[in-house]
Amino acid sequence: MKNSLYIVIIGCGRLGSHLANQLSRIGHSVVVIELDEESFNHLSADFSGFRITGDATQTAMLKEAKLNKTDVLFATTHDDNINLMVAQVAQKIFKVPQVLARVYDPRREEVFNQLGIETICPTSVAAEMFLLAVASGRAGGKDAKS
Amino acid sequence: MKVIIVGGGKTLYFLCRNFAAKGYEVTVVNRNKDECIQLARQLSAMVVHGDGSDADILKEAGAMGADAVLAITPNDQDNLVICQLASIQFGVPRAVALANDPDNAEVFDKLGVTAFSTTHIVGSLIEQRASLEQITNLLPVGEGRVNVTEIVLDADSPVSGKRLKDISLPENALVAVIIRDNQPIVPRGYNELLAGDRLVLMTLPENHGPALKVFTGERK
Secondary structure, eight states: OOSSOEEEEEOOSHHHHHHHHHHHHTTOEEEEEESSGGGGGGSOTTOOSEEEESOTTSHHHHHHTTGGGOSEEEEOOSOHHHHHHHHHIIIIISOOSEEEEEOSOHHHHHHHHHTTOOEEOHHHHHHHHHHHHHHTTTTTOHHHHO | OEEEEEOOHHHHHHHHHHHHHTTOEEEEEESOHHHHHHHHHHOSSEEEESOTTSHHHHHHTTGGGOSEEEEOOSOHHHHHHHHHHHHHHSOOSEEEEEOSSTHHHHHHHHTTOEEEOHHHHHHHHHHHHHHOTTEEEEEEETTTTEEEEEEEOOTTOTTTTOBGGGSOOOTTEEEEEEEETTEEEOOOTTOBOOTTOEEEEEEOHHHHHHHHHHHHOSOO
């Protein structure tokens, strides 16, 4: 794998900007696409990547971000359907090698895994951790009971 | 036929009215509660309030036994996901998405979802009409690989008065129907073309221009 990756992030909310800041800091080339220009304020002062203001569901936007040369794409907007659409377009049309989409709705996640789209569902992840905490007895405080 | 239409606005309203008139069983899915109430009053269709890209809502709308799902919301991402859910999760045989961004029509096709773009259709219609007044109707079929065109022959037409077999047509072009005095005729070679006839032509896009010229002649 190359040392410096070309990474495109869709959405500059809490998750998108956090990823962008971290990845830019460790030396990757990062491009963030966001519809609302004000959201770019979430990026830190030392963010050295590019910002593109626009709608990622328009293929022209993705071309502008040079998706054909992209190594990794993260779709992190607050709209599951935008993430799922952009992820599919990136993977199947622009042949981006690694694509990840955030999907809030766990039921939607299943369908898109069937389509070969890799997803991360914060709801499922959090639920799993809560359940794990209960199972390991941490939730109630083991010491209190024993 | 059972059809689910997801979307809103005038297009949806008139589409539903049209389908209902043909005897289709129509279910509408719309996210806006007020619009749902309006639609339920105006249409003889079942109206479901909710997000059409949510599997539960599609199920409530009867996706399980639907023959077709039509997604015509103003958001391309929603239309794509609705159609994919309908075909993957519910096995709906026909799912068609509106591509608001004309570039997405091709994108959706590549992702396995049948799509259409009103911009494409209206655009080509206007272009064709602007270039030739005699064309009264143009319909792309087979994803735009075949054109069905209706033209009117006037007295200046180089083919009026000629028999069909004496007209040299380019390949891949066919006069499918002649409409004369409101009577449709499926023509044979011996049929004569007359000024005032309305012809229905089938052409492939590559021969569309040359074929039209045979009937209308060179004009400016």
